[in-house]
Amino acid sequence: MAPLDQERGFAVENGTIKLLANLERGGPPRLLEGLVEAVKRSKSERLALDLSALERLDSLGASFLAELVVRGRVLGKEVYFTGVTEGVESGLARYYYPAPEIRVPVEKSYRIEALGQILVDAWEAAGDLLLLVSETIYWTVIALWRGDGHRKGAVEAQALAIGVGALPVIAMISFLVGLIMALQSAEQLRQFGANIYVADLIAISMTREMGPLMTAILLAGRSGSAIAAEIATMQVNEELDALRTMGLNPIRYVVVPKVWGILITMPLLSIVAVVVGIFGGFLIAVSNLDLTPRAFLVEVATALYLKDLISGFVKSLVFALIIVILAAYFGFRVRGGAEGVGRVTTTSVVAAIFGVIIADAVLGLIFYL
Amino acid sequence: MLARVEHLTAAYGTRTVLDDVTLDVRRGEILVILGGSGCGKTTLLKHFIGLLMPKSGSVKLFGEDWWTLDEPDRDAVIQKIGVLFQNGALLGSRTLAANVAIPLEQHTNLSDAVILRVVKLKLRQVGLQGAEDRLPSELSGGMRKRAAMARALALDPPLVFCDEPSAGLDPATTFNLDRLLLDLRDNLGLTLVVVTHETASIRRIADRIAFLDQGRLVFDGPLKDAIVSEVDPVRRFFQIAEATVG
Numbered sequence: 001m002a003p004l005d006q007e008r009g010f011a012v013e014n015g016t017i018k019l020l021a022n023l024e025r026g027g028p029p030r031l032l033e034g035l036v037e038a039v040k041r042s043k044s045e046r047l048a049l050d051l052s053a054l055e056r057l058d059s060l061g062a063s064f065l066a067e068l069v070v071r072g073r074v075l076g077k078e079v080y081f082t083g084v085t086e087g088v089e090s091g092l093a094r095y096y097y098p099a100p101e102i103r104v105p106v107e108k109s110y111r112i113e114a115l116g117q118i119l120v121d122a123w124e125a126a127g128d129l130l131l132l133v134s135e136t137i138y139w140t141v142i143a144l145w146r147g148d149g150h151r152k153g154a155v156e157a158q159a160l161a162i163g164v165g166a167l168p169v170i171a172m173i174s175f176l177v178g179l180i181m182a183l184q185s186a187e188q189l190r191q192f193g194a195n196i197y198v199a200d201l202i203a204i205s206m207t208r209e210m211g212p213l214m215t216a217i218l219l220a221g222r223s224g225s226a227i228a229a230e231i232a233t234m235q236v237n238e239e240l241d242a243l244r245t246m247g248l249n250p251i252r253y254v255v256v257p258k259v260w261g262i263l264i265t266m267p268l269l270s271i272v273a274v275v276v277g278i279f280g281g282f283l284i285a286v287s288n289l290d291l292t293p294r295a296f297l298v299e300v301a302t303a304l305y306l307k308d309l310i311s312g313f314v315k316s317l318v319f320a321l322i323i324v325i326l327a328a329y330f331g332f333r334v335r336g337g338a339e340g341v342g343r344v345t346t347t348s349v350v351a352a353i354f355g356v357i358i359a360d361a362v363l364g365l366i367f368y369l
Numbered sequence: 370m371l372a373r374v375e376h377l378t379a380a381y382g383t384r385t386v387l388d389d390v391t392l393d394v395r396r397g398e399i400l401v402i403l404g405g406s407g408c409g410k411t412t413l414l415k416h417f418i419g420l421l422m423p424k425s426g427s428v429k430l431f432g433e434d435w436w437t438l439d440e441p442d443r444d445a446v447i448q449k450i451g452v453l454f455q456n457g458a459l460l461g462s463r464t465l466a467a468n469v470a471i472p473l474e475q476h477t478n479l480s481d482a483v484i485l486r487v488v489k490l491k492l493r494q495v496g497l498q499g500a501e502d503r504l505p506s507e508l509s510g511g512m513r514k515r516a517a518m519a520r521a522l523a524l525d526p527p528l529v530f531c532d533e534p535s536a537g538l539d540p541a542t543t544f545n546l547d548r549l550l551l552d553l554r555d556n557l558g559l560t561l562v563v564v565t566h567e568t569a570s571i572r573r574i575a576d577r578i579a580f581l582d583q584g585r586l587v588f589d590g591p592l593k594d595a596i597v598s599e600v601d602p603v604r605r606f607f608q609i610a611e612a613t614v615g
Contacts, residue, residue: 026479033480058525060477063486094557095490236461236506336504337461 018050023061052083057091066098139252158261162223174273178280195289199299202281207308211274216319220352224327228348231331232341255328266320311367322355377426386412388584399561404581410564451521451529457513459505466501472523491519511542531563547573568610
């Protein structure tokens with residue numbers, strides 16, 4: 001046999017294809033393609049495949065032969081076996097199923113239909129979200145005077161889990177943001193002799209925007225992902241079904257404590273972010289811009305209006321709801337196992353950040369347009 | 370002899386789980402590893418399949434000392450064994466077809482079309498024809514075990530290890546699973562090592578019993594001898610089993 005024949009796993013002699021390769025792990029790479037090509041080139045409609053080089057045939061080898069025979073039929077050729085040893089015959093008897101399983105690729109020719117399906121899915125998803133929002137708000141309000149339906153101490157536990165852990169990170173980041181904002185604006189303000197307005201800049205931007213927004217983004221990544229993962233895992237493990245069969249509403253039992261936990265902690269964390277951010281700016285103002293502490297603080301008090309405080313507070317509440325509802329929404333919609341949980345966790349964080357920024361824009365327009 | 374542990378001692382921290390166990394697995398048999406809860410059955414099985422390193426002693430698979438083999442040689446050996454884990458251990462986010470295809474994709478040069486044929490064949494062998502596109506979460510416990518068995522059989526291994534295959538299954542499903550194991554031995558010539566304490570299964574499938582008691586191998590012999598054995602834990606086990614069945 002020519003070396004090339006050995007390498008490709010078969011040889012063609014007098015119209016017969018002689019198999020040289022062992023089929024136990026599928027043979028050499030691209031053996032099937034090579035054999036199909038040889039069948040295609042054959043002038044005869046009936047083609048012998050000599051299996052005398054094989055001592056035995058396992059299920060992989062039998063499946064390989066079945067696929068070859070089927071592909072031969074597609075080409076209008078009949079492939080039959082010769083030189084069948086006892087071991088090969090035993091394998092054929094056990095494993096050979098040359099079912100005409102010709103896989104015809106399904107062409108997606110109806111773009112309108114695909115578009116329609118996307119719209120239907122989006123409509124259903126929006127409906128699910130609306131149901132979740134309404135049910136969550138309902139049970140959250142009910143929880144004000146009915147403490148049943150969830151574990152005792154669940155709200156406090158959630159508030160601690162969400163708030164306490166996030167506090168150092170939020171404080172540090174807010175301090176740095178306030179410091180950097182003051183630092184970057186100091187040079188420009190000094191040129192115009194407007195040093196004092198650094199207080200206004202820091203106070204207004206932190207109170208109206210940066211404080212609640214940064215807090216929300218951090219909590220979306222930290223707590224939103226945890227909430228989504230927890231609910232998704234419960235869904236996958238049928239724990240939510242178990243709650244339902246025990247007469248407990250999963251939204252009331254699982255989601256509402258998280259809603260209250262984040263509604264309590266988010267404004268508090270936002271206040272910390274604002275105060276610490278202003279403090280960061282204060283340090284730069286006092287050290288770089290020749291402002292006295294008293295002057296800085298008086299200017300801060302003068303710059304801020306009640307509306308600024310209210311807008312910051314309202315934003316923090318709205319952001320909190322967006323984070324927890326989107327996390328719960330994606331958690332409930334998980335499909336598949338571990339991979340699905342990972343997927344919804346990521347999706348919920350991205351969606352929450354997106355939702356928070358949109359809400360920030362809308363609320364900004366409402367308060368300040 | 371397809372597998373052997375020799376003077377195997379295993380421990381979790383300071384707690385000895387297996388104590389000087391020597392046990393062969395012989396070609397063409399169904400060897401049942403038996404014993405009470407916590408006696409070391411699953412630990413012994415995990416040593417056989419190379420998942421745990423012994424404190425002392427050796428583990429041989431197809432004549433090779435597992436812990437002295439390098440990576441390519443281990444790869445060659447691992448393809449000759451199949452393992453059915455207690456809970457199936459199917460990848461939950463992938464279909465049955467994708468699960469069964471994993472060893473084929475990893476260890477063969479087969480094209481996708483041939484792999485699909487093999488997958489359908491394996492699922493047919495375990496009575497799950499037509500279930501290729503289903504997710505594990507959509508299956509019953511018994512069906513998941515069968516699907517996991519199909520995956521264990523993907524590369525036609527001559528030796529299959531089963532860890533509590535009928536755990537959590539009803540008697541009818543257990544019966545069917547036992548018939549499958551017997552079919553694999555009789556028609557495909559497989560050798561099976563089954564860890565279980567289900568007495569009904571033991572009586573149906575066991576050719577040989579290896580009985581562990583507190584980490585020690587106290588009995589190694591045919592089922593019929595085990596049933597009448599005077600070795601205390603073995604005798605108690607089968608007496609309680611008889612009393613429970615009634």
